[in-house]
Amino acid sequence: MSYRKILRPKGTSSSTQKGGIYVYASAEKRYDRERKYNNNKRVCIGKMIDDEYMMPNGRFSEFFPDIEIDEAAGEAVMSDTVKVGSTFLIDHIFSRTQMDRLLGNVFPDTAEYLQDLVSYNLITEDNVMQYYDAFTYDHRIVGANAISDTSISRLLKKTDTEGIELFLRAWNQLHKNTEAVYISYDSTNINTTAEGIEMAEYGHAKEDDDIPVVNYSVAYDQDRSVPLFYETYPGSIIDNSQCDMMAGKAREYGHENIGFIMDRGYFSAGNIKHLAKRGYAFLLMAKGNAKFVREAVEEVRLAIRVSVKHYIAEHEVYGTTVKRKLFNEDKARYFHVYYDDTRASREREVFLRRLKKMEEALERKNEKKLNRKEDLRSYEKYYLLKFDDNGYFQSYKRRDSIIQKELDRFGYFVLITSEKMKASEALSKYRDRDAVEKLFRTIKSLLGMDTFWVHETSSMEGKSFLAFLASVIWNEMYQAMKPVKKEEKDRKHYTVPAVMKEMEKIFITKDSKGNYRKKYALTARQKKILKAFGLEERNLDSYIRKLSPSLKARSMV
Numbered sequence: 001m002s003y004r005k006i007l008r009p010k011g012t013s014s015s016t017q018k019g020g021i022y023v024y025a026s027a028e029k030r031y032d033r034e035r036k037y038n039n040n041k042r043v044c045i046g047k048m049i050d051d052e053y054m055m056p057n058g059r060f061s062e063f064f065p066d067i068e069i070d071e072a073a074g075e076a077v078m079s080d081t082v083k084v085g086s087t088f089l090i091d092h093i094f095s096r097t098q099m100d101r102l103l104g105n106v107f108p109d110t111a112e113y114l115q116d117l118v119s120y121n122l123i124t125e126d127n128v129m130q131y132y133d134a135f136t137y138d139h140r141i142v143g144a145n146a147i148s149d150t151s152i153s154r155l156l157k158k159t160d161t162e163g164i165e166l167f168l169r170a171w172n173q174l175h176k177n178t179e180a181v182y183i184s185y186d187s188t189n190i191n192t193t194a195e196g197i198e199m200a201e202y203g204h205a206k207e208d209d210d211i212p213v214v215n216y217s218v219a220y221d222q223d224r225s226v227p228l229f230y231e232t233y234p235g236s237i238i239d240n241s242q243c244d245m246m247a248g249k250a251r252e253y254g255h256e257n258i259g260f261i262m263d264r265g266y267f268s269a270g271n272i273k274h275l276a277k278r279g280y281a282f283l284l285m286a287k288g289n290a291k292f293v294r295e296a297v298e299e300v301r302l303a304i305r306v307s308v309k310h311y312i313a314e315h316e317v318y319g320t321t322v323k324r325k326l327f328n329e330d331k332a333r334y335f336h337v338y339y340d341d342t343r344a345s346r347e348r349e350v351f352l353r354r355l356k357k358m359e360e361a362l363e364r365k366n367e368k369k370l371n372r373k374e375d376l377r378s379y380e381k382y383y384l385l386k387f388d389d390n391g392y393f394q395s396y397k398r399r400d401s402i403i404q405k406e407l408d409r410f411g412y413f414v415l416i417t418s419e420k421m422k423a424s425e426a427l428s429k430y431r432d433r434d435a436v437e438k439l440f441r442t443i444k445s446l447l448g449m450d451t452f453w454v455h456e457t458s459s460m461e462g463k464s465f466l467a468f469l470a471s472v473i474w475n476e477m478y479q480a481m482k483p484v485k486k487e488e489k490d491r492k493h494y495t496v497p498a499v500m501k502e503m504e505k506i507f508i509t510k511d512s513k514g515n516y517r518k519k520y521a522l523t524a525r526q527k528k529i530l531k532a533f534g535l536e537e538r539n540l541d542s543y544i545r546k547l548s549p550s551l552k553a554r555s556m557v
Contacts, residue, residue: 005137008054009064013042020134021048025063047134049079055134058150079138082516082551085506085526087140088543089499090119092533093476098174099469106167110155112142114466117152121470123500129153140547156462164465168229172253175226182259182283183228184220184433185246185266216464218471219250220436222261222429225479227439229253230468232461243271247278259283259419261433269327276329276418283429286335286414296324296335297412304339312424315431316340319423326416336415336423344411351406355382355398362396369393382406435475442474442496480532488528499529508544508551516548 008014013024024042045063046056061067094100094115103111119142120126120135129152147155219228231246243266250258259281262271267287275282286293304310304318312319319338326333358379365371371393376385382403383396415426474496481494492498502525508516522530522537530536 005049005053005055006067007052008048009067012045014048020131022046022131023048023054027063044131047131049134049137055137057131057133078551080510081507082138082140082509083504083507084140084544084547085503085540086123086500087119088506088540089477089503089529089533090122090473091115091142091543092535092539093473094118096533097472097476099171099472102167102170102174103469106163106170107159110158113147113155114159114469116141116143117155117466118469118473121466122473123504125497140551153459156459156466159462159465161461164461167465169253172228172255175221175224175228176254177221177224177257180257180259180281181221181223181255182261182281182429183250183255184222184261184436185243186218186220186263186433186436216467217246218436218439218468219246220433220439222432222435225435225475227468227472227475228255230464232464243274247274247280250280251278261429263433272326272329276331281418283415283417283426285430286416288409288413292324292326293335293414294409296322296414297337297409300337301339301408301412304337312338312427314424315427316342317427319427321423321426334417334420334426336417336426338413338415338423338427339411340413341411343413347410348407351410355403358382359396362393365393366395435478438478439471439475442471481529484528484532493525494529502526502529506540508548510552514552516544516551518544 008023009025011025013026014021015024016022022044023046025045026041027043028041043059043063044057045060046054048054091100100111100115103114107114116136117129117132119139120129120132123139124131124135132147132152216230216232218230220226221228229249231249243262247260260275261283262285264285264287267284267290272282272284288294288297299322300320304320307318310318310320317338317340319336322335322337323332324335325331362376362379362383365376369392372391373385373387373393376393379385379396382399384399385393386395386397388394415430417426477496477499481496481499485491485494488494493502502523506522506526507519509519510516518541522540527537530540
């Protein structure tokens with residue numbers, strides 16, 4: 001299809017959503033006898049440009065085959081007003097990180113289109129590609145021409161695993177560090193109900209556990225704040241099982257002198273064995289119910305709560321380190337035990353609330369006189385239960401000593417490292433991994449990757465690759481804004497979404513000769529954002545001058 005704007009057809013409906021007003025055609029009507037109204041199955045056919053005109057997408061012609069979308073239909077699709085601030089920033093980061101060069105080497109025919117799709121993904125916070133047509137109406141694109149959602153589907157299929165692997169190898173060579181470095185590794189899962197995706201399996205979903213998922217994991221260089229590589233693997237494989245594969249891939253990519261920082265989901269004898277076998281250091285959050293963890297806590301529990309020498313001011317917790325053996329290893333590891341007053345208070349409150357609910361339930365059961373011992377086994381840990389001669393529940397009494405032991409455990413947590421370091425250093429390294437956690441929240445919420453929205457494995461691989469590229473750009477913005485937030489004491493206006501919205505306000509307009517020019521000078525906030533990336537207003541002006549001829553050509557199609 002050609003990219004023209006047309007009058008919105010009669011009989012269509014519209015819906016205001018994130019990113020604009022979308023137009024829908026009714027695909028099927030079914031009468032609900034019980035509720036006495038029609039249920040319409042609707043299909044999106046495009047996006048409104050103004051009060052009358054819309055930009056059709058690839059499905060428009062299915063419903064309106066008589067409306068020709070060609071050079072004779074409607075007006076040119078390049079808006080008289082084009083938003084350039086956000087694309088300028090994204091293009092700059094592509095160049096600064098050398099991602100544009102690497103993409104060009106690996107995917108010479110499609111690199112520019114991949115960059116455009118990443119921009120679309122970041123700016124609209126969406127990965128539903130059928131709205132891409134509307135995006136190109138008022139945004140600069142790197143590719144020679146705008147492409148339809150059908151062409152995007154073909155493009156994603158062409159972004160094959162072999163090419164993705166070549167890119168990741170080159171990317172990791174670019175970021176290989178000969179010095180010791182710690183990598184944060186974590187995973188999430190992405191929903192899909194498509195039958196054509198072989199990896200989609202029922203597993204340990206964090207949400208919607210009745211829907212098949214594909215697991216998606218990322219390795220992140222914590223010292224230099226760079227996403228290194230990602231993996232997709234079947235939803236039924238648990239994080240623990242995939243850990244060894246991840247460590248092997250890190251070595252394949254040339255990372256030698258590294259350590260891994262992982263949360264308690266990866267805490268197992270097998271993972272520690274695999275990491276030790278490969279010669280990798282590790283920093284793990286321990287599971288509190290492990291016997292050797294409880295023993296380590298008990299060894300120092302009272303000492304760290306009463307001694308000011310164990311106070312770690314930068315983290316506002318108490319902490320110390322003891323050396324103990326882990327699982328059945330011959331080598332002793334370093335157990336860093338911490339106590340947090342705030343955490344203890346929160347855990348205590350939750351536990352006491354739980355006890356209250358249990359006692360309320362026991363009172364109700366006592367009134368009914370119908371419950372036997374086998375019905376109340378879940379209460380026996382914290383209560384002595386008494387039954388009458390017929391075996392029915394009669395009364396209960398708290399196990400005070402057991403409950404007190406539970407209360408005494410609250411507020412403690414343990415990190416285990418393979419290398420010797422201070423408790424403060426270990427905690428700093430672990431808490432710095434919040435960058436990779438934010439990255440996952442971004443991939444799922446801001447980049448729309450809570451669901452794949454594709455039907456084949458090849459398209460899924462392409463979309464996963466786009467998510468990784470977008471996450472690299474997002475991370476660069478996040479890291480650049482951290483000092484600005486601190487300096488300005490403003491956490492609201494310098495988040496990545498806020499930055500994108502602020503940069504979207506920078507636009508150029510077409511003059512009487514068809515050339516595009518900047519209409520307003522930059523605001524103080526926009527200048528601060530550019531400065532964080534080593535840019536000035538003159539750099540933006542130069543970008544606009546180079547951009548204007550191509551925009552003029554598109555608007556005259």
